[in-house]
Amino acid sequence: MAPGSSTINRKRVVALKKYLLKGNEAIAEAAIKAGCRLFFGYPITPSTEIIEYMAKHLPAVDGTFVQAESEVSAINMCYGAAGAGVRVMTASSSPGMSLMQEGLSYIAANELPVVLVNIVRAGPGLGGLGPSQADYFQATKGGGHGDYRLIVLAPNSVQELVDLTRDAFDLADMHRNPVLLIADGILGQMMEPVVFKELEAPSLPDKTWATTGAEGRPRNIITSYALQNEIGEANCLRWEAKYKNIAATEQRWEQYMIDDADYVVVAYGTTARIAKAAVQQARQEGIKVGLLRPVTLWPFPVKAFAALGGKVKGYLTVELSAGQMIEDVRLAINCAVPVHLCNRQGGMVPSPEEVLARFKEVFPNSVEGGV
Structure with a gap:
């Protein structure tokens, strides 16, 4: 990987045996190993195996899978779960990601750590099931309303799907920002050997902002609504400063x-x-x-x-x-x-x-x- 720097510093402990996995399954297993215990999603090709894998394997680790009635519902369920400080993920493909954009803007505005996966299919519209990278603008320029940014990770192998999924959760917690893992249908469907490395967890900030009950402390209120323009501008300037810091430290x-x-x-x-x-x-x-x-x-x-x-x-x-x-x-x-x-x-x-x-x-x- 890169000459580029990152604020995630890890020490490798041991590499375990190799597994032959499809890309989508590798993402799901990596998410579970990264501590994801809540997954909300709606099936859409070519990302559906992520949802299927989560439905089968999350209960075994006391996690919860919910097939929402739509992608709109799924992203707003992620919104609520992230507000409680839980590691949460959703996955979809291009048209489904379009439906999530309003909720994603709310998540970014409230600085909540959510991991999203887009296994891109051809478009626009319903398009086709073949591989595509035509969601680049949506991913990198902000598909929803307002001045916000996603951290966007682009793997090029099944092993990187594993490694960058793990990093996505840490980056989301570190920067209190949604992180998007983006890949095309080839990577999601192909099979390659992968290793799930045992690594020391990086030092991450405590989630003192989470809505986990207010006994013994003031209430935490999660909202992006600012009726006073002065407060609205102050919020925007704070977000802008955070994005500048991410841009300076997370290039890979x-x-x-x-x-x-x-x-x-x-x-x-x-x-x-x-x-x-x-x-x-x-x-x-x-x-x-x-x-x-x-x-x-x-x-x-x-x-x-x-x-x-x-x-x-x-x-x-x-x-x-x-x-x-x-x-x-x-x-x-x-x-x-x-x-x-x-x-x-x-x-x-x-x-x-x-x-x-x-x-x-x-x-x-x-x-x-x-x-």
């Missing part, structure tokens, strides 16, 4: 063959795996190109781009959308060099050969920089 990324690269491919999730193969093929042809993989989509890893300075001649983003992350790449480099797009949509996925062909198309002189 992975880089591959970057040190001598004249060009950089940027991709996350499944497309990063494809892009890595394309980079390997390009290197075999003498093209100096590397891969930069954002692990946090918000905060976007601008530090990684700043560290590259002016030595990179151009970027290519690889996306399963009409091109959304490309805007953040351009902002991260202040449009100093060309940034081009290689993309597929509607559930289609590019091959490494397509990525390399697109790279050569937009950077025809790239071979001159080869070794």
Whole structure:
């Protein structure tokens, strides 16, 4: 993982045996091991196995699963559970996430730790069941109303689905903020061996704000309603300061063959795996190109781009959308060099050969920089 820093500091104790798990099942098991004891959700493909796994396995650890009547109900149940200080999670896919946006805005405004999972399907509308990354804007820019942010984690393997699910709960508690784990349908449905590492828990703040009963202390009131504009502005400034701190401390990324690269491919999730193969093929042809993989989509890893300075001649983003992350790449480099797009949509996925062909198309002189 990343040269990027994080406020989560862990000490590895021991790694246990490997399990062969589907991505969605790995997320659910990781959540249970992270202490999630409440799950509210509504089934939707391709995320349904998360709900099924939770329904089967939460009771065994004295947890509670509720299939809500809708995604609107599920997110508001999470709202209430988080207010009581309990580790809680929901999961859905693209149209379901759209229904959750109002409740999610309330959760963010009240600074409550909730973990959400979006196994993205093709859209817009009902779309299709194929893999997609077209929910990037919704995830990173705030799909609901008001100035708020989610911490957004983007794994690219089943092992990372496990590791980042665990981190999601800690980040949510640490920053009192909802955290979104986002993955496409390929990652949710694929099977890979995983290890559930035994790690020391990080030091997390006490939940003195939780509504756990007021005996011996003043009542805790959770509300985002501010009738006085002065109070409303003070709240917004407090949230803004928190988001700036998160942006400064939680950027994560992975880089591959970057040190001598004249060009950089940027991709996350499944497309990063494809892009890595394309980079390997390009290197075999003498093209100096590397891969930069954002692990946090918000905060976007601008530090990684700043560290590259002016030595990179151009970027290519690889996306399963009409091109959304490309805007953040351009902002991260202040449009100093060309940034081009290689993309597929509607559930289609590019091959490494397509990525390399697109790279050569937009950077025809790239071979001159080869070794």
